[in-house]
Amino acid sequence: MYASSRGSSDAGFESAIAFPASYLRAGTEIAQSLDHRSESVCIARRIARAVLTGWHVGDERIEVIALLVSELVTNAVEHATPPIILRLHREHGGKQLWIGVSDGGIALTKGSWVVSCTSDEHGRGLQIVDTLAVARGTLSGPDGSTHWARVLLQEGTSSSSHAERFLRAGA
Structure with missing residues (x-):
C-alpha cells in the first residue's frame, strides 16, 4: 500500500504526509515516493520515524532505522537517477x-554532495548499513534497483545491541 503525500517540502511534514492511524496500527508496509534532491533524506527519516512510532517500535530501534x-x-540521491521510493515492510x-x-538506476554523473567533498568525507554509507543491519542487498531490474537492508525490531537481540553500541560510540 502506498502512503500519500500532499507536498514535498520538509516544513510542515507532519501535516503533509497522510498515514491513517488505523493503518499504522494494522499495516505491515508503506511506500513513499521521494523527490530526487538532498532534502529528501530528512523527509525519509521523518517518514520512517512517524511510521515506526505508529507501529510502536522502541525509540532506540527507531534511531538505528x-x-x-x-x-x-x-x-x-547521490548515485542514482529518479524515481526514488522508500519502502518499509514489517516481516515475521x-x-x-x-x-x-x-x-x-545508476546516474552518469556524481551527485552535488559527493562532488563537493574530499574522498575521506564520503564512502562509508554501506559500511554503516553492513554494521547496523542483519542483512543487506540489491535487487536490480530493467527499470532500476532496490537497495535494501533488514533489521530486527526487538531490542536486546545480539544484532540490535551491536547496532546500539555502534551508535553510542559515534560510528
Missing part, C-alpha cells in the same frame, strides 16, 4: 523490518 534510511536514500510477525530504497 532512521540512520539506515538516511544512508540508503543518500546513496539514491513484526519482528523484523525490511527497508528498501528503489531508484531509476
